[in-house]
Amino acid sequence: MSPVVPVLARARRLRTRAVVTSTVPSRVDAAVLARAFRAAPRRPLTHLVLAAPGSGNIGDQALTEALLENTDGPATLVLTGAGAPGLPAELAARVTPLALPELVYGTGPAHREDVAALGRALAGAAHLSVIGADVMDGRYSLPASVRRSSLAATASRLGVDTRVVGFSWSDRARTAARRSLADAGAAGVRLLLRDPVSAERARRDGIGPVEETADVVFAARTTDPSAADRLLAGVTAPVALVNVSGLIGGRLDQTAEYATVVEALRERGLHVLLVPHVARPGTDDVAACTAVAERVGAPVVPDLLTPAQVRGLTARATVTVTGRMHLAVMSLLHGVPAVTLATQGKVEGLMRLVGVPELCVEPGPGMGDAVVGVLDRVLPAGSPARAAVRAALPGVVALARRNVEGLAAPVPAGRAA
Structure with missing residues (x-):
């Protein structure tokens, strides 16, 4: 050049x-x-x-x-x-x-x-x-x-x-x-x-x-189990959803870090499914997730799902690890702890809102070990993190609905305005 x-x-x-x-x-x-x-x-x-x-x-x-x-x-x-x-x-x-x-x-x-x-x-x-x-x-x-x-x-x-x-x-x-x-x-x-x-x-x-x-996605009203039924057919182990962000991958080699996370989840008895959330040139999660899948042999969702299908997956999950905030939101909506890599300064506020700031991890060298440390604290069914998310969720959903307060239906066509 x-x-x-x-x-x-x-x-x-x-x-x-x-x-x-x-x-x-x-x-x-x-x-x-x-x-x-x-x-x-x-x-x-x-x-x-x-x-x-x-x-x-x-x-x-x-x-x-x-x-x-x-x-x-x-x-x-x-x-x-x-x-x-x-x-x-x-x-x-x-x-x-x-x-x-x-x-x-x-x-x-x-x-x-x-x-x-x-x-x-x-x-x-x-x-x-x-x-x-x-x-x-x-x-x-x-x-x-x-x-x-x-x-x-x-x-x-x-x-x-x-x-x-x-x-x-x-x-x-x-x-x-x-x-x-x-x-x-x-x-x-x-x-x-x-x-x-x-x-x-x-x-x-x-x-x-x-x-x-709160993020308006906390007010989402639909869940579609079809993709979960297909992708998790025959799976009896608890499920971990893992997203590898192409945005973070643009400045950090994540493959080895995520291999550490996937191996740790498997050692703890979880079935790992890699879930891309964005498919755009330059920030493509599909390529980033595929690179990790090739390294560790984990299944990867081949195409982007609909939001309702993602919520169908998160409803089946035990834990989520993600570089994309809205996969975290849709996990937390079902009471599922989501260990989330912080980008653009937007994750810290989300985790304060649900009362579990430790779910926010800074991306960088060694982040795989940091994520595993958080996972060991949140995985137990009775962990304080799970209790905090469940306790915060009704209030967070109510906050999300404030986004639409006052949005009365417009006058239908054919009636006087």
Whole structure:
């Protein structure tokens, strides 16, 4: 690679950051959105949901489905990434997809066209819910974080009931993302943080008002045992679900560490099933899980499951080890301890919420032995960790349902608004 290429890439990143920080793009977006909104017929009949980034991620899919499961009436799902989620039939029957691929990540005329399309859709919406997840603090994509916040702020100023649903906040949030989210809060957007650590960080950054909730996936209402029946047919031993994160694998050779974990679980009499949670270029769990499977000879789920099928697996598990937070959430939802590798500062708050901070392990050399040490404390049926999770769960589910408070079903078509 030419030494000029990294320099040019860095220059582009700095230029993009400078433009975003200037707030000029946000002001242009606000003007385009407002103009399209005011020109369209105003009859709020739907719930507009700005989905998490895209397909290939069970966690993103689980967030979208859990939100929709806990509301009723017609909904419009705004898709900003590649591919459309395959919603369960009962949701697909009342959810209309709206593909706006340039809305969050695009530039130029195509981006402005998608902003205008969002404005027209807002004119027919009673509510706007932005699924915040871990994409609001600018750590993954600063322009995308700023756009989500600024679009939400404009929608609220136009009179649409707007919220950012259960999301994390980093202790290293980018300045422009922080300012944009603070502006959204000042505009009346409900900021629903999904754990107490994130809420503390947001308040410390001058963002408010914030409301403490839990991840909306804790409010999921469906479980599908079909994959568990197939993958665990004939298994009589207790089951351990193990996820190997392709995201963590991008900066750490995990294979030997996970081999230590799998061997320890087997020595303790557990059947190990390797479960990928994300299948995207550059962060692919399927490849990461397969590498461990080839090393230790454990079975691996060959394709991504649906969120309900994952919950069917976690309902059969005794323990989970994961590098992906939403596999932890769906395990904890069934009272199953989930030893979770900390990424992006979002796991610490989750484990404080369920009262078992020791389930959070920092990824790095030697993490295999660290995970085994935690497993030995949580595996016994009467362990304090299991008792703590069971005791905390009803309160956590109630917090998760705060994400959907006030989302009354829009007026059905054919009735006066």
